Amino acid sequence: MEKKNLFGKCPYVTAQKILTGKWSIYIMYLLSEGPVRFNELQQRMPEEMTHTTLSRQLKALENEGLIVRVEYQQIPPKVEYHLSEIGEKFKDVLSVLEAWGNEYINFLNHSHSPELLQCSGEF
Secondary structure (H helix, E strand, O other), X not given: OOOOOOOOOOHHHHHHHHOOOOOHHHHHHHHHOOOEEHHHHHHHOOOOOXXXXXXXXXXXXXXXXXXXXXXXXXXXXXXXXXXXXXXXXXXXXXXXXXXXXXXXXXXXXXXXXXXXXXXXXXX
């Protein structure tokens, strides 16, 4: 049986493929607030993240055309990231994800499963 390549044909497969990185949606959220420097992004991540891991994630989003990397020729070097034109359109998706995420958090907090009520801390 031949597998179908649905990338670029099916919107769900396409979206899933370009947002495969563990933190891609959160990075898009951080950049939705405006340009952010690399070090600030690293500090704002909810978990410890290496320089290499964040670099890879940003490069993947840049390769997909969702973000733009701007390097300023100065000392010390300054690099900022911001959403591209198509990345800006993702803000609508972020709003819907936020609403759904808040509903799901509410669902978790009202369940009686002790495992779901444990929280590792705020971001």
